[in-house]
Structures are given as C-alpha cells and as structure tokens.
Amino acid sequence: MEPSISPWLRHPRPCLDLSAVARKPQHRLLPRDRRVARAARGGDGAAHEPLHVVICGAGVIGCSTAYYLRRLGETRKRPVKTLVVDRKGVGEAATGVAAGFLPREFHNGPDDQLHDRGFLEMRKLAAELELKTYKPLPGWLVRPDSSAGAPAGTAPWLDGEVSITQQIGEAAQVDPSELTSALFGASGAELRPGAVRGIEEVSDWGNHRLTGIRIDDDVVRCDVAVVAMGPWSVLAEDWFQGFRVPLLGTLGSMAFYDRPAGSVDSAIAISQPDDEGRDLMVTARADGKITCLGVQGGHKVLTGQDLRQINPEDVLPVQEDLEAGRHAFERLSSLARGEAPGSIGAGVRSVMTNRAPMIGRIPGYGGTAYVACGHNAYG
Template structure:
C-alpha cells in the first residue's frame, strides 16, 4: 500500500511516521520546506488535560503521552521537557497592584503571578520546528519519501470517486490513498473534493535568546493594552530561546506559505509588551520576529477522517492552537483508519461530514 500525504508540517510528518511504522509506503509532498509554516513558528506548548470536558480530551491525553514516548523513540533533540505553567496579569501604570512583588524573580515589577495552572506532570514543551524535522527525518530513514512540489489536482479512477494519486506540478504521483494535511492551505483542496472551510488565523510572535536565565515556566498573562485586555503567552524552551505571542488576527491567507510575514504594527506592540515583562526581553536579544497562520474550522474542532463523497481520500487539519500537541495522536489515529478501517480513538467529533462543504466557486482567483 502506498499513501501520499500532502503537507510537510507536523500533522503530515506524524501521519507519515505512524504509517511507516506499519510498513506502509509513504510519500510526503511539500511545496516549500518541512515545518515551513505554523509547525515551525508555533510555541510548542503541550498540556495533558486542558481540553477536559471537550471532544478533544481523549485525543489530547493520548497525544501528550505519545510526545513523551517519541522523545525516547526517535533520534534527535527537539527540546522536549516537562514544565510548570502559571497564570497572572501585568498591572498597568498607576495600579496599586504594581507594588506587589512578582512571584518569579526574573520578571519585572508589575507582573503578578496569580496561580499555578500546570505542573511537570501535566504540561511540557517541544521546539516545534526541531520536532517536526526530527519526525520527518525518521520517516525518511525508514524508507519514506519527501517530494518537493505543489499539488494541483487529485487523480481519480474512472468512477470519479476513488483516489488514485495526486498531480504535482503536472506529473502524476500514484497512490492507494491520499491525505490532505496542508494546514489552512487545505482549503485549496476544496476545489478537488467536498471539504468544509478551513480558515487561517494569523499569530505574530517574537523569539528571544534568554539562555539559562528563564526557568521552565510557561506564562499566560492578561495585559491591558490601549484600554483592552490582551492575553500574552510566554514559552521558555530547552535550547535557551523564549517564544512570546499575542495579538492574533484574521488576515488574507497568502497563496504561498513562504510569503507569510508578520504585521509590523502587531510586532511593535508585542515587542513593547514583552519589554514590560522582563529586562531579559530586550531588543538586543531578539532572534526572530515572525508570524504564522493557524488552521481553524467553523466549530473550532479539527477535521480528521475520510473525505465525504470520496474513496481513499482523507483529511487532517484545523487543529488551531493545539496542532503541535495533537499531532502524534492524529497521526496514529489516521494511520489506523487508513490501514485498519477504524481508529482506537473516537474520531466522530472530527468527521469532516459534520460541516457543510465549502463552495468551490469561493476559491475563484486563488
């Protein structure tokens, strides 16, 4: 059996890994480079039970466990480490709470930690680009293939229903099954098949070189900016970098993932906010100013499963903020679905058929 996976991000890489573990031939088709979009620019934060009470709970718990297993199973160092997580706020100028001492010594005056919301047993982190690349390298080491090019069509049998491969830059790559895992760019596949809409939410971020000065504590802080409350997230990584993000917005999705750039006003605001958190977040320590588009669906749940009205076609996208966390369990479940016809985790909440398909005419001009 041969499976073509469209998309070289963290979801595509994990699907390829779990298929190869079953001895199934895989070809990953990637337009730009592995982890080129959100998989390379996300925070990498993992939480075991933060999806409790939602349809994502079982997927998240399984995936959290798989992250720990993969850290000892796949060669490479992607900075997997358990960490604590705290919530708090940044008191504005003139607020009496600024006189409170910060709970964490490396933070600036006015940053108040309210409570611990994650422990080393329930929260962790990875470096997303390094994780995605290591998984893809493991796929290649086990005989998988990585094909660079742009998917332009799905190749079908004469019945018009059964997938037999993909067209890549005018050439046919044959397969017994095809998986669409192109993040927000999966919406382009709606012109070839019946798929619900997938939107792109832009998230700017700044990465700082902080060395060993910032401990393994993720922060989720409320910040008052121009009279409105903003949530800012701080993720220290094992490699000495700290990823800070806030101010997500909706923006037009570029056709080419390599064309994604951050809004300069948003980056300037984020930098000013970061500098108020700690003297460690100075402009001299900035490694990257960047942005990525997270794939989001109409109901906030991912699309994982068979594509409606087709045979041999599957989709895995729309994971929103939990893409890095839920990638391993998504890969495992989809590999089971393709190879065995069913997954151990209940995928019914993520069935693409639950949502109305996107009208392909809306993609005119893309």
C-alpha cells in the same frame, strides 16, 4: 535537506486501493488487480506489494502521519511507501514558529479525549524518538500589574510589573523542529519539494477513487493521499467533489530574542488579552537559548478565500502586533528592555469552525483520500 525521489514516482503505474478493493469492489477488476486484491486478503505473496501514499504537507501533522503509517505497515506486514510533498520544507510553516508548549489541561470540549491521549502519546514519542528537548514546563497565567513586584516562586526572568492569576497545571515542552525532523526521519518517507495543485481521480456512478496527485506540472500516481496542509487544507474543497473544510486561519506574529544557552529557565507566561484582544505568550524555548513572544491577534482571522490568496511562504508578521507584544513583554520582564529581537516570524493556525480537528476519510472516495487539519492553538 536533500530530497530523494524514488523511481516509481517518475513512472506512472497502475493504481489500486487494496483495502477498498478487498472489501467492496466497485469496478470490474482486471486479472492483475484480482491477484492483488486476493493478496490483500492474505491469498498469496503479492500481499507484500507496497501501498503508495502521498502526504500533502510536511508540518508536524503530515510528518507524524508518515511516522504512524510506517508503524502501521510494519504491524500489518504490508509495506507502505510514503512520499511527503511540501512547498516550503519539513516543519517550516506554523510548526516552525510554534513555541512547542504542550499543556495537558488546555482543551475546549470537542477535543477533550483526543487532547489528553495526545499529551500522553507525546511523552511516549519523546522516549521512542530520543528527543533531547522534551521536558516538563512550569507556567503561569499572568497580568500586567504596576502595583506588583516580581512574583515569588516563578521564573527569575518574570521580574517586571506582573501578578499571577493562576499556575498552569501539568505541561511539557518540545522543540517542534526537533520533533518534526525526528518523525520525518523515522518514517522512512521521501520528501518532494513542490506545490500540490490538485488530484487525479476516476469516478463511476458517483463513486470516486483518487489515482494521483498533481504536483506543479507533474502527476504522481498513488493508492492513497492524505491532505495535511494546515490551514491550506481548505484547498481540498476545490479538489474533492462535494467536500467542505470549514476552517479559519488565525495569524500569530512572533519575535525571537536570542539568549546565551542556558541563561533563561524554560517556563511560560501567558498574559491576559489586551484591549485589542491580543494574547501575549512569553516562552523560554526548549532549546534554552531563545525567548520568544507570540502575539495572536483575535482579529487577524483569515477566511478560506483569504487563504486561497496567500501562500505559506508569503505569511508575514503584523507590525502592530509585534509592537504591542514588545511593550507588554517589557512590562513583564527586564529581558526585553531596550533589546531588538534577533528575528521575527509568523504562522497561521488552522481552527475548525466547530473547534474540533478534522481527521479521517474524505467521503465518497472509497478510502483513497484522507484529511488531517484544524489542530488549533495547541496542536
């Protein structure tokens, strides 16, 4: 995608968080700032001055933030100009390899309500964005079982040594690339390729205010920034004073088997973990032509220090996980027998240590900095 960069990004300009200033001024306001703050309270026409937001990360979380920001700007009659920065591209890290499986019932306590709202919101989004790949998805929890034949009432490709332990309840599927591109396209945001290296801020008696984002060797001024860098959101610990991002990354390796379009029913089978703790997930993807298998080794956990050493573009699949996955897949289905995958891939999920996603204001920055990460296995 060809990035377009607006002129305001090239010219540093005075920066002001209107909402924070309007509520609680912490600095002596210059005459122009007073006018803008008054406007933010509805005082005059300058209320239409746009809020400049930089979103760090163009995965599904960064792009959906951009989309909802645009809608928020419309309802509040305050335009929002959003720049999304990514070192890889739109939806090219975990989002790009995800199976797009959306099970309503797979949540784990802290995120119960959010998960359910997300499931219903996704249904609305699919209609709003006219997504072609969104559809209900039948699925089963299975286990390899040499005494069993092909289970009746499942997907035809589940024809190996397998028995069903449970049918998965309500679930849907979407192609994450279609979803993320549609969100980004409808957000009206601009894309800037590059690596975020840090922030610019002013501080006064322990009150901080973000004034810009450092992208490679450049500084982009903004009113508000959102950190949505998946597991690399841990870097925000080095940028924001006193801020902690207690997350771990879990590495998933994937093999994609090419199939002629329409030859494989969309469905999912999740197999019991093997002796090494690897989960096998076989999904006929929403595009109808690729069957992929995902192996998430429970022991392939990356700490914050590990994540500081590896860039998103350098994440590679683990060969032994791919091998284990291939053997397990061959037992479950004749689809994979004797066939090499068309391609392989890997991605890192971000998992908070308390297993609840981290979404909201970064403390101490007066509403100029936000974070959204830790969306775990079913984002």
